[in-house]
Amino acid sequence: MNISITIMIAFVIVCMYWAIKAGRGKNGNMEEWALGGRGMGAIITFFLLAGEFFTAFSLTGLVGLAYNSGIATLYIMTYISIGCVLGYFLLPKIRRYGKEHHLISQGDFFEKKYTSPFLGKLITIVGVVAIMPMIVMALKGLGLIVSVASFGAISSTTAIWIGSMIVVIYTLISGLHGSSRVALIKDVLTFGVLLFLGLYFPFHYHNGIGSMIKEVSEVKPQVLFFPDAGLSLVWFISSIVLMALGVYIWPHTFLSAFAAKSDKALRKNSILMPLYSLMQLFSCFVGFAAILTIPNLSGAESDLALIKLVFQTFDPWFVGLIGAAGLLASLVPCSVMLITIGSMITSNIYIPLKPNTSARKQMNIARSFAIVAAIISLYLSLHSSGALVLLQLLSYNFIIQLFPSLIFSLMKKNFVTKQGAISGIVIGLSIALFSAATGTTVATLFPNLPSFILDINNGIYMLIINAIVTVIVSLVTQKSTAESKSLKSEAI
Template sequence: MKTDWVALTVCVLFFALVTVVGFVAARWRRAQNALHLDEWGLGGRSFGTVVSWFLLGGDLYTAYTFIAVPALIYGVGAQGFYAVPYTIVAWPLVFLFLPRLWSVARSHGYVTMADFARGRYGSRGLALAVALTGILATMPYIALQLVGIQAVLDTLHVGGSSSWGKDLPLLIAFAVLAAYTYSSGLRAPALIAFVKDTLVYIVVIVAVIYIPIRLGGYGHIFHQAATAFAQPNPATGKPRGALVTGPQAQWAYATLALGSAMALFMYPHSATGVLAAKSRDTVRRNLAIMPAYSLMLGLLSLLGFMAIAAGIGKGVKGYNAQLAIPQLFEQLFPSWFAGVAFAAISIGALVPAAIMSIAAANLFTRNVYKEFLKPDATAADETKVAKLVSLVVKVGALGFVLGIDKQFSINLQLLGGIWILQTFPAIVGGLFFRWFHRWALLAGWAAGMAYGTWTAYGVHAAGKPHSHFGGSAANIPLIGQTGYIGVTALVLNLLVTVVLTVVLRAVKAGDKPDETRPEDYLVEAADEATAPEIAPLAT
């Protein structure tokens, strides 16, 4: 196959545009003191409704949306649609607790969820557990963005025949990402998100109208998908998938949707997008209008069926489903618009990858470096360390890409979800009450992490009996149905936490002071007395 130079040129031009925007962002709303973590890592906590909406959309709707979900639907059918109800369930759920998180973080200058755990429970150990879990869960999520960019590059046939030559364009893209993230902090992805979301909406609207016209309508698309799913999978001997979730898969579907909804805002990058808002009302307004992105996700999911109807990958042994959507665009769109679509996918991966690396860097800096390594670190020290760690995190994500099967890259995100769900009791519970004992929370976290990781390690990819981390579903003990490992691990976590809390309260085990007060959870933006202090620039 030859390189489509028109599509590649358009894609590169958009990439160059966002690179310039990324570096210019350092001068956008210029910080009072650039060497402060509130400025580099949270954009000065100054983003209004419009900027926050684009930032959260760019943060949460990633290469997972454009590549992984349609690829899963292309591969197995209806089961992949779990992503649509989970985003619908998530918004009313997080509407209950995210405004409280913003308020208490504003009151005490918290930069991370681990900061909140430290203040709420007075436990350095619990804060460390939350921080390390956040960093660990972020690695495979950044890796998922890498997989999305790699799919575009593979479709465009960019790079040499050697493994080094093939990976070089990807390394260049992430080097540029690392450079403007280091320079501009959260302001870079916030500004680039405007370009990213505009491109995504244009491509989605065109795709759901233009592609069905080319393929003979939605009726023909669904008929072709149903026929393809009825064919046996060579690896399992069972039908490849289904247009409707069968009775045996309903537990897996429901627990996957519920677990993903609960995990969505436990991720460090999600919290970073929320804490960067300038007011509590800004957070509430954004959560009210975010379901517009869920509509987009539902439309994008249909691309998986369209790829089947277009014959993408048909008859290719060991076909990589991650290439289905880019190749669909390449086959059915004019070259220039295919370039626009590829740019949307690539930028849609770069924006969240930048936010994720910043969020992980914030966690390490505040809850590992300052807490345990250098308690007397200044604001400038914190910012310098965070910048360096943001680079290291991106390198760590490459390890996941190299070490885990990429046939269904969505497993990368679901693996992170298993881990991050184990922080739910400490964070969400702590936002409403303080009954849980800090030692019980730590024990529950450890039990959930151990069970979830070990069970996920034992899941084999279809047709690869010696592989590991090949999926996110396993048998649920006592129930005997297959379900999302993350939810099962969370139930174990909660059981251990509740039982041990009862025991520890009964023996009157000591508690540490709570530095928060009830009124801290209701603070609004207008109360300047609660704003974290930022030292001015030296003159």
């Protein structure tokens, strides 16, 4: 056993112990297991939400994206910062409503707002379909990082098996209490590693950040500018807008909002998160350093740029820290998303069928669904297919379709009906699915339009159509409902 593996095992043992200890002595019910008893303070809430945004992708895919696409990578950091402005106002309202009505899941929220059990079930299905591919990709990232960081001593398949068992064990025992504690360790380690490497590599190899950027401009100037078409400035801005609107629409984000102890905790989170998102800037610096130090990486190789740089610069013990950071950065979001899936299916599908289920049994049923989701994710992570890639691409365009109905539901006088909300979501989902399956976009339908229109992120058009359908159907059904009530009163 090499020193790198020893360090990774040490971090896993510490995290497992702390996570399991966090769940001891807690009441055996769904609210405690899935929401931590709605008692998460500002610090824990911050690391819990940060754990959902900053995953192993910051160590692999983001560095590779900077290596290949350069400045366009900054859209990730930008949309999170803008999304936090929305979160400052949205999250407290979601938390208060959830606490007032004892809501557990995102499906509960929409069901209660629109008085529609069907809508609650629809939201649950959309949520599960959207986040399952994210769990799979997190497990695949875990396998890749651990395998490389162990110098090949642990295969990717073995790492995925071990990681899956670890996350299932502490998730079942401690629920959100355990996830939040591991998130704290993960974020401190990951941020520390990226901050150090993002500064060390430019100064060690290129005499500073300014010198490095200058060298990159000479060797690969295209990564420092937006192209005139494709990943253009228009694409950059429209993608930021779309992604910012969806930052807090995810089912596991609702879970974290419901779990927060107070509005103040959520507002503090929204204030601090943009500062924390600067971590991704250091990922970009690592990617730029790799352009000059290890050129000619292609395809999936570029995702390993950070680890390759660490290999040729540091001793194996430091490689172990990278492996531990990547491992924990995969486990935390997997844990929270498994809890989300288990609680959503239980609350919105199982309990309506068996409303007299005891509180403890509800929790155990949710745990069972979490295990099923983990098994399916494990299988898919080991047997990837084209369908999985399609689902991964669909995830964001699926979940963003909930945005119009969410915003309307938070209005003091919401004119949107349940028929309007359902119609808008279904139409948006249908367009997203058709576009992904056939490759149909505005550019393929109207190729002669100006490039500034063609480069707008297609998700924007889907969202606009969704909102229009929602409003029109709501106005029509409102009128029909009013006429129906009028006829009934006349008959009486």
